[in-house]
Amino acid sequence: FRSASLCYVFDSATWGNGYGTETARALLRWAYDTLDLNRVQAETDTRNVGSARVLEKLGFVREGTL
Incomplete structure (x- = not known):
């Protein structure tokens, strides 16, 4: 199906610096x-608002909640 999953983990000291968005954008390209x-699909914890925001900025659409 030519599909993949996007996963990332960043140390809390790096949060809010745009590294997640920058890295994920390059990987998606x-x-x-x-x-x-x-x-390309991705999952995030519903409590992790920052990670959800990264995915939204990159054009991901929420399809459901596990």
Whole structure:
């Protein structure tokens, strides 16, 4: 299905500096341009508002809650 999952973990000392957004944006660009993927999915803890915001900024759409 040419799909992949995006996962990331950052030390709390780095939160709020844009590293997650910058890194995930570069990985997504590579995944779509180089690997020619159709879909990339990601999961985040519902309590982790910052991580959800990173995904929203990158164009992810919430499809459900586990």
